[in-house]
Amino acid sequence: MNHKAVILGNNYYIGLSTIRSLGAEGVHTVAVDYSEEDRYGAASKYCSESLLVPHYKTDTEGFINALIDYAKKQADKPVLIPCHDTYLEVIDAHLNKIKEYYLIPQTEQGLATRVMNKDTLHALATEHGVRVPETVRIHEPNFHDRVENEIKYPCLVKPFDSPSFVATFRKKIFKVHNREELDEALAMAKDADLEVFVQRIIPGFDDHMYTFDAYLNQESKITHWTTCQKLRQYPINFGASVYTIQKFTPELFDIGSKFLEGIGYKGFAEIEFKKDEETGEFYLIEINARITNFNHLLYKVGLNFPYITYREMIGAPLEPKSVTETTNRAFWYGYEDALAVKDYIKSGQLKTSEVVKSLFRPKAYAIWSISDPKPAVAFMKTRLGKLFGGRKKARR
Incomplete structure (x- = not known):
């Protein structure tokens, strides 16, 4: 396998997991970052090569040119795998140019951004008969009246562009309980020059969040898939997965496969659903168009x-496969799960006994690996440095 795999974004465990997944199969992995x-x-033993490039936002042209310059030096086209939404947005915006030099599953420029953007995703889902x-x-017209009478409080103020919103506010949404809080949230979004909308909260605890994880080939047909259930998130209720189990939920294949194939999607996608605890119906919440957290x-x-992804891109696709039984294996990001558990218990949403009971499963860890410990050591050094560095500053 002479094609290298270029992984964008390795300061988060998605990039680490991607490097390990490819390196374990003998693929030459290239960790690309701006700092x-x-x-x-990049500390993983499975990282074959490390590269620094200009920042994808502050010097987008320099970033794109650096990627192209690297690819030009290779004997075979590398496979490009963005592991963060902001990288994906930039790649998607320049897809027609960059795909001349890289192997990328998605061939339609703008489609990844359309499924990441909440407004265009809402329209696509509605068009294809998927509940949102x-x-x-x-x-x-009558905005405040409609919120009060149709959406009802509490409700969510959500961004169309999630990556920019998270970068600005360090959270995915604003939860508001009355008109005063709503107007305050809208003002904050306006000041940050971010477009937002108001959405009903689908009833149900965090364990009503499910995912459909799938790969679609170049004919936009699903070849590999399974389903999962979130148990805990951080920040709690409206955050990223920190404890998730693989659980077979056949209804999600029926909804998710029809939608992704219907819009002509290619490559990996994860659809997040929430199950209404009152009706049992599944609502599409968002789509991750890059490798998932777990x-x-x-x-x-x-x-x-x-x-x-790599094998299909180099013209040697793997046999189709689906996991259609419940393995009960769990993904665990212990660092943030500890923070989440503290908040769940403090708010009365979980009991300590429930948390302890949930942990008795075979696990897939976000960062720790006994056979590849260096990334975990590097992660803890950074966290401890920030912790004690912050305390020193406070004492001064």
Whole structure:
């Protein structure tokens, strides 16, 4: 296998998991970042090569040119795998140019951005008959009345562009309980020049969050898939997965496969659903158009999505496979799960006994690996440095 795999974004465990998933199969992996800071993924023994490039936002042209210059030096086209939404947005915006030099599953420029953007995703889902939570846009007539009577409080103020919102506010949404809080949230979004909308909260605890994880080939047909259930998130209720189990939920295949194939999607995608605890109906919440947070869990249950992507891109696709039984294996990001558990218990949403009971499962860890410990050591050094560095500053 002479094609290298270029992984964008290794200062988070998605990049680390991708490097491990590919390196374990003998693929030459290249960790690409804009800074040495916190890039613990590049510390993996499965990282074959490390590269620094200009920042994808502050010097987008330099970033794209650096990627192209690297690819030009290779004997065979590398496979490009973005592991963060912001990288994916930039690659998607320049897809027609960059795909001349890299192997990339998605061939339609703009489609990845359309499924990441909440407004265009809402329209696509509605067009294809997929349920989405009721929504009111801020410029619609009788906005406040509709929020109060149709959406009802509490409700969510959500961004169209999630990566920019998270980068600004360090959270995915604003939860508001009355008109005063709503207007305050809207003002904050306006000041940050971010477009938002208001959405109904689908009733149900965090364990009502499910995912459909799938790979679609170049004919936009699903070849590999499974389903999972989130148990805990951080920040709690509206955050990223920190404890998730693989659980077979056949209804999600029926909904998710029809939708992804219907829009002509290619490559890996993860659809997040929430199950309404009152009606049992599934609502599409969002789509991750890049490798997911709990990629290592999927790897452990037999679906190596980075390698599935790599093999199809080099013209040697793997045999189709689906995991249609419940393995009960769990993904665990212990560092943030500890923070989440503290908040769940403090808010009365979980009991300590429930948390302890949930942990008795075979696990796929976000960072720790006994056979590849250096990334975990690098991660802890950084966290301890920030912790004690912050305390020193406070004492001064």
